[in-house]
Amino acid sequence: MHIVLYQPEIPQNTGNIARLCAAAKAQLHLIEPLGFFWEDDRLKRAGLDYWELVNIERHLNFNAYLSKYPGRRLFFATTKTSQPYDKIHYTAEDALVFGPETRGLPPEILCRQPENNLRIPMFAEARSLNLANSVAIVLYEALRQLSFPGLT
Numbered sequence: 001m002h003i004v005l006y007q008p009e010i011p012q013n014t015g016n017i018a019r020l021c022a023a024a025k026a027q028l029h030l031i032e033p034l035g036f037f038w039e040d041d042r043l044k045r046a047g048l049d050y051w052e053l054v055n056i057e058r059h060l061n062f063n064a065y066l067s068k069y070p071g072r073r074l075f076f077a078t079t080k081t082s083q084p085y086d087k088i089h090y091t092a093e094d095a096l097v098f099g100p101e102t103r104g105l106p107p108e109i110l111c112r113q114p115e116n117n118l119r120i121p122m123f124a125e126a127r128s129l130n131l132a133n134s135v136a137i138v139l140y141e142a143l144r145q146l147s148f149p150g151l152t
Helices: 011-023 041-047 062-068 131-143
Strands: 004-005 025-033 056-059 074-077 095-098
Touching: 004 011, 004 131, 011 025, 011 131, 025 062, 041 095, 056 062, 074 131, 095 131
Parallel strands: 004 025, 004 095, 025 056, 074 095
Antiparallel strands: none
């Protein structure tokens, strides 16, 4: 599985997601610009000693990512759809794309393949979930469907 963070803003979330990707053997892609410096202590501390276990790629922008991985199936997490994340049939090479914490994915990305937009159901008055929690929920559903490949 591939996790794509589009312009993440909070270093602790990115560090937690890096740790999650290490534990799940998922590839992590970071789409710049990042909302923090790569050397940020909060980023490193949140990832603990898992940094050596995670494969991270940084991309200058979303088009650079798309050029490097043409044809990969992409799923976009958003509150602006009704399709629940657990109704999708995932494959091991799918990419799960998540937007920045304060604004989510922009319309120009969400309109690319609206049939691939997914949502985590939640109480109507709740605006959103924490980014790291959202990634964990969707990633582990995809891995569950795939019988947790390579995980014990």
